[in-house]
Amino acid sequence: MLISEIIPYERNARHNEKAVPVVAESIKEFGLRGTIGLESPDNPVIVFGHTRVEACKRLGWTEIPDEKIEFCDDLTAEQVKAFRLADNRTGEIATWNKALLKSEVRSLDGFDMERFKFDFKGKKLGYGAERLRTDGAYNLDLVNRESCGKDGFPSLPKVEERPTELIGFNYAKTTPPGNRAGKGLHFFIDDYQFERVWNSPRKYLDILRGYECVLTPDFSLYMDMPAPMQAWNRYRAQALGKWWSDNGIKVVPALSWAQPESYRFCFKGVPSRSTVAVSTVGVKGDEAALAVWRDGMAAAMRKLKPSRVLLYGGRIDFDFGCAEVVEYRNSVTERMGHGR
Numbered sequence: 001m002l003i004s005e006i007i008p009y010e011r012n013a014r015h016n017e018k019a020v021p022v023v024a025e026s027i028k029e030f031g032l033r034g035t036i037g038l039e040s041p042d043n044p045v046i047v048f049g050h051t052r053v054e055a056c057k058r059l060g061w062t063e064i065p066d067e068k069i070e071f072c073d074d075l076t077a078e079q080v081k082a083f084r085l086a087d088n089r090t091g092e093i094a095t096w097n098k099a100l101l102k103s104e105v106r107s108l109d110g111f112d113m114e115r116f117k118f119d120f121k122g123k124k125l126g127y128g129a130e131r132l133r134t135d136g137a138y139n140l141d142l143v144n145r146e147s148c149g150k151d152g153f154p155s156l157p158k159v160e161e162r163p164t165e166l167i168g169f170n171y172a173k174t175t176p177p178g179n180r181a182g183k184g185l186h187f188f189i190d191d192y193q194f195e196r197v198w199n200s201p202r203k204y205l206d207i208l209r210g211y212e213c214v215l216t217p218d219f220s221l222y223m224d225m226p227a228p229m230q231a232w233n234r235y236r237a238q239a240l241g242k243w244w245s246d247n248g249i250k251v252v253p254a255l256s257w258a259q260p261e262s263y264r265f266c267f268k269g270v271p272s273r274s275t276v277a278v279s280t281v282g283v284k285g286d287e288a289a290l291a292v293w294r295d296g297m298a299a300a301m302r303k304l305k306p307s308r309v310l311l312y313g314g315r316i317d318f319d320f321g322c323a324e325v326v327e328y329r330n331s332v333t334e335r336m337g338h339g340r
Helices: 018-028 048-056 077-093 098-108 131-138 199-211 227-246 261-266 287-304 331-337
Strands: 034-037 047-048 070-071 167-169 184-186 213-215 276-277 310-314 324-328
Touching: 034 213, 047 048, 047 077, 199 227, 227 261, 261 287, 276 287
Parallel strands: 034 070, 167 184, 184 213, 276 310, 310 324
Antiparallel strands: 034 047
16 A cells, blocks of 8 residues: 555644654664554554654555555554553553563663664663663753764764745744745744743654754854853754754754854864855844954855755855855845834
């Protein structure tokens, strides 16, 4: 059966995003072993198997073998609705014998069980939920030390993107899905408007997937910030960018810097000879800010040699060398200028 003919249940109350990559790994290793339940041949809405279907899509499948499809047309509409909930709930009731689990996993010589989230290196099961909550607060369950290069920062892949428009994250949800194609999403706005993508990253993953590309968050690097705080904000931007990229989103690194001392870390993990983005918002008309911007941009050009620069906020007097420059207007200030 063609995957394109299978219809996800629009009111599915289960959040499957975190499980999809793990199920995809399982299918790659062991094949599609479970079945997918649909309401009926005439109404192929998923009853159970949402995660399996999404995992198969991620793996590039276009069809599900017919023998892996079963229909629930012997159930009433009420029974189908109840079964959807019950099928998900029953899997949560079972618990692990943690000592036996650890022994079983470690007895598998040559099998990488970390792919299936069996990892006893950073998380000792006996330590309790406190460590897991801490991991979640720092997003170590998404990106950790193993995800970083020798320089300590996560690396982003090279990209060649040229979106037709850059839309601010504060309009990410309200922009109709039909108007997102070919457009990029930027974070050249006040930090308080996008801090939530760090605090609840999974919540926004599907929204970001609707855009042609997404720029890394522009967490502020104020000149009066202590250097470790500046480096932390740069790390957070890179970490989210890597996680988004790992989840199939095209990510364009947004450059940011402060005083020259910040050049030691502010370009780490950013690919060279790639598309990058930068903002000129707040720079024009301020000689001191303009001097900092020019010095940092010159350092970025020397270090990264970008092939293309997405310039948000309008052109500025600067020689970008051989890099293609694509200008985008600052729609916020334009609306303010028109009294809207």
